[in-house]
Amino acid sequence: MEARAPRPLIVTVNMAVELLITNQETGARELVPVATSEVFRQYWMAGCEELNLRRVPLIADGLFERNDIPNLIRELASLAQWFRKTQTPHNAEALSARVSGVIGALERVIKDSKLTID
Secondary structure: OOOOOOOOOOOOOOOEEEEEEEEOOOOOEEEEEEEEHHHHHHHHHHHHHHHOOOOHHHHHOOOOOHHHHHHHHHHHHHHHHHHHHHOOHHHHHHHHHHHHHHHHHHHHHHHOOOEEEO
16 A cells, blocks of 8 residues: 655644834833734725825835834824724724724834834
């Protein structure tokens, strides 16, 4: 009897979009959750396309500079408003809460020069 090749192991991975904030003085790090990759693509990017937002999509790759943060915060506020207008109350609340968390983290980075986003 011929041996069967082993079946490939299938693993489902929910990749995440998140910000890593580092205190350059102490080395302390904080991971700020944004969304799963799927939620970011399905909801966040849909809003970005409809509102013509250019900076929010950069969160997924971390490709923004400190001087982009004020404009990024403005775009995030617009996105939260869009969520409240276009999503069910439950989804709008959950999505807006994540946006608020990201805005809060970005505001801390602006106020403290020791903090960076890696």
